Amino acid sequence: MLPTPDGAPGPDSIGQELLAFFINVGETFGKNLPISLMLAAVFTVLTWFWACNPGRPWWRKRDLVTDLCYWFFIPVITRYLRIGLLVVGAAVLFGITTANGLVAFYDNGHGPLAALPLVVQMGLFLIGEDVILYWTHRYFHGRTMWKYHAVHHSSEQVEWISAARFHPVNLFLGSVAADVVLLLAGISPNVFVVLGPLTIAHSAFVHANLDWTLGPFKYVVAGPVFHRWHHTAADRGGDKNFAATFPILDVMFGTFYMPAGRLPDNYGIAERGYPESFPAQLARPFTQ
Ligand SMILES: [Zn+2]
Numbered sequence: 001m002l003p004t005p006d007g008a009p010g011p012d013s014i015g016q017e018l019l020a021f022f023i024n025v026g027e028t029f030g031k032n033l034p035i036s037l038m039l040a041a042v043f044t045v046l047t048w049f050w051a052c053n054p055g056r057p058w059w060r061k062r063d064l065v066t067d068l069c070y071w072f073f074i075p076v077i078t079r080y081l082r083i084g085l086l087v088v089g090a091a092v093l094f095g096i097t098t099a100n101g102l103v104a105f106y107d108n109g110h111g112p113l114a115a116l117p118l119v120v121q122m123g124l125f126l127i128g129e130d131v132i133l134y135w136t137h138r139y140f141h142g143r144t145m146w147k148y149h150a151v152h153h154s155s156e157q158v159e160w161i162s163a164a165r166f167h168p169v170n171l172f173l174g175s176v177a178a179d180v181v182l183l184l185a186g187i188s189p190n191v192f193v194v195l196g197p198l199t200i201a202h203s204a205f206v207h208a209n210l211d212w213t214l215g216p217f218k219y220v221v222a223g224p225v226f227h228r229w230h231h232t233a234a235d236r237g238g239d240k241n242f243a244a245t246f247p248i249l250d251v252m253f254g255t256f257y258m259p260a261g262r263l264p265d266n267y268g269i270a271e272r273g274y275p276e277s278f279p280a281q282l283a284r285p286f287t288q
């Protein structure tokens, strides 16, 4: 690489930006790989004993390559969408436009929420996030937004690896917007150190091919049978169980569905000829 004087703009600074981008992508991949291998091992063993829908193992599912693309690229896309919205949010709502100002604003949260112990902030974040996501999820099941959410429901063999199947528009107006609202409210980004890996593991868990209802805890935390009903047709359980983490929200708003003694099956969407590849699915909402 050619030496460039400090601060001088030039072709090399574009090269450095690109290099930084690829390093970031590589870091995100690197962080996800160990947790992915661990989840793969855990759910392979658990499904061996407690499959909800016995049959083909996850590594032989027909759309595995598509799921892998989502699994490794979605964290990268989410990261950039979140950074973008954090910058815009701070500028529009608080008039912060400098890099140093942004670092000071977000570094450890701000205002009364940031003064609370981190574990309390984590609890507030989880509850706040789940309430926002419950309603955005219902909005995405409506007529206007379904085309962006259909991707998530398009998998016919629901497995732990299907958890990351989200269209970027769905992500942006869903979990990314919810994260940014809570960070703008003052919660410290340090909550992600624990909640980040926990959220990945929990969302893989609710999509795992397991017959676990969680017994009396089914109202406390979302489990595999609870969420697998959500992946069935709308006139079965597909228009129920919207909560990501706390099923009590579905109980409160009349959308809880876990019929006793029955297990969900037959997943996917009614639409015929839905594309199976990653790029075709990303383009799909814009070509309808
Ligand atoms: Zn849904």
Ligand SMILES: [Zn+2]
Pocket: 152, 207, 227, 231
């Ligand atoms: Zn799902």
